[in-house]
Amino acid sequence: YRNLREVIDQLDQRRAQVVIESLIVEVSEDDANQFGVQWQTGNLNGSGGFGGVNLGGSGLNTGGSTSIDVLPTGLNVGVVRGAVTIPGIGEVLDLKVLARALKSKGGSNVLSTPNLLTLDNEAASIFVGQTIPFVTGSYVTGGGGTSNNPFQTVQREEVGLKLNVRPQISEGGTVKLDIYQEVSNVDQRASLASGTVTNKRAIDTSILLDDGQIMVLGGLLQDGYNQSDEAVPWLSRIPLLGVLFRNEARSTSKTNLMVFLRPYIIRDSGTGRNITLNRYEFMRRAQGNLRPERNWMLPDMQAPQLPSAAKAIPDLQPAAGQMPRAVIRAVPVP
Numbered sequence: 001y002r003n004l005r006e007v008i009d010q011l012d013q014r015r016a017q018v019v020i021e022s023l024i025v026e027v028s029e030d031d032a033n034q035f036g037v038q039w040q041t042g043n044l045n046g047s048g049g050f051g052g053v054n055l056g057g058s059g060l061n062t063g064g065s066t067s068i069d070v071l072p073t074g075l076n077v078g079v080v081r082g083a084v085t086i087p088g089i090g091e092v093l094d095l096k097v098l099a100r101a102l103k104s105k106g107g108s109n110v111l112s113t114p115n116l117l118t119l120d121n122e123a124a125s126i127f128v129g130q131t132i133p134f135v136t137g138s139y140v141t142g143g144g145g146t147s148n149n150p151f152q153t154v155q156r157e158e159v160g161l162k163l164n165v166r167p168q169i170s171e172g173g174t175v176k177l178d179i180y181q182e183v184s185n186v187d188q189r190a191s192l193a194s195g196t197v198t199n200k201r202a203i204d205t206s207i208l209l210d211d212g213q214i215m216v217l218g219g220l221l222q223d224g225y226n227q228s229d230e231a232v233p234w235l236s237r238i239p240l241l242g243v244l245f246r247n248e249a250r251s252t253s254k255t256n257l258m259v260f261l262r263p264y265i266i267r268d269s270g271t272g273r274n275i276t277l278n279r280y281e282f283m284r285r286a287q288g289n290l291r292p293e294r295n296w297m298l299p300d301m302q303a304p305q306l307p308s309a310a311k312a313i314p315d316l317q318p319a320a321g322q323m324p325r326a327v328i329r330a331v332p333v334p
Contacts (some may be wrong), residue, residue, distance in 0.1 A: 018167040021259040024112040034102040036247025129160010175263045211265045221256035
């Protein structure tokens with residue numbers, strides 16, 4: 001009986017839990033430059049165009065006599081209407097000229113820190129994002145040579161941050177993690193006739209970490225350069241005047257993406273209490289940092305804030321001789 005009792009006591013123990021902290025850092029930068037000239041000449045009454053250069057997208061309205069249909073972004077200078085005399089060439093009727101110069105620069109800095117708690121050897125997942133509808137097809141029903149009742153089929157997909165994990169704790173205190181992490185978003189700059197474009201970055205791997213150890217799972221360092229030249233053959237090579245017959249565009253892009261992860265093993269209620277208290281105080285200080293500044297022109301708007309841990313949850317205090325573990329910080333804490 002004693003031997004059996006000892007075996008039962010060894011098996012009847014509190015199951016360990018694991019807190020997984022993930023840190024996703026993405027920094028991107030885009031820089032673009034473009035310059036080009038568009039021009040056209042009209043007929044005798046200026047009702048239409050019969051010659052010119054139209055490079056680099058939309059610009060001059062070839063069907064109108066005085067207006068510009070859709071001006072492209074950037075600096076657009078110069079529209080001349082009427083008879084113009086060019087030295088060495090003579091009189092040109094209804095000349096329209098549009099010079100375009102554009103410089104754009106953008107960047108983004110994204111920091112995400114999903115956290116997840118699960119039992120040993122139990123799968124868990126977290127998703128933060130949106131469900132976006134994607135059109136997958138369109139149909140028209142009808143009979144007798146006529147069509148009616150058109151409809152579209154739509155499939156909804158999750159776009160955002162997703163983390164799936166299954167931890168396995170060994171006797172030595174190490175943690176084996178089967179991880180799938182995905183970050184996706186809708187690309188606002190890409191517009192296709194076929195539908196919405198989404199950017200997706202995912203990692204599917206298995207790693208072995210010590211309790212509290214931070215490890216980089218993977219990442220992406222990408223540098224891109226794009227060059228586009230549109231020109232009229234032969235005429236674009238004329239010294240000085242060749243710039244009137246070409247359009248040039250240059251763009252560079254840089255993307256730095258890294259994913260980090262850290263597991264914490266919770267074997268007793270005291271450790272779980274300390275981690276919970278740490279997260280509670282972290283969120284409370286983050287709320288305090290985002291309180292609106294006082295302004296004599298606007299009323300004092302009191303932003304909501306969590307009460308202190310001692311008032312909200314008196315029993316949730318650090319265990320004797322233990323300090324709360326540090327959290328991977330997504331918001332600066334003074």
